[in-house]
Amino acid sequence: MHGLAEFLTTLSEEQLSVFQYLDQQLLAAGLGRKIRFRVPFYDYHKWLCYLNPLKNGNFELCFLQGVLLHKTNPVLDVKKRKMVAGYEIMVQADMDIDLILEIVNNAMALQSIENISL
Secondary structure, three states, rough: HHHHHHHHHHHOOHHHHHHHHHHHOOOOOOOEEEEOOOOEEEEOEEEEEEEEEEOOOOEEEEEEOOHHHHOOOOOOOOOOOOOEEEEEEEOOOOHHHHHHHHHHHHHHHHHHHHHHHH
């Protein structure tokens, strides 16, 4: 087994339901998905974010330029990381998809600005 199928086998039923919905929303927002390091990464111009299953059963949507995004999206948790910041998605709670998509759109805008300046 490789790629997405292998990743899906590691999820509980609750996680699978959350993943499928969130994955659908991220793909509809214009991102591409590829499994890297055994987790789904979502690309825009380059790697934008990844969905990390946590040991507590939740997910963390981690943004690779999260430190920059944290200034306008304080819900992102930098922890002790230098670049990445994440938003924990509780499997047992209602997901704030509007907030998640707002952060994703901010990350896409940031990449677009960087892509223009290259």
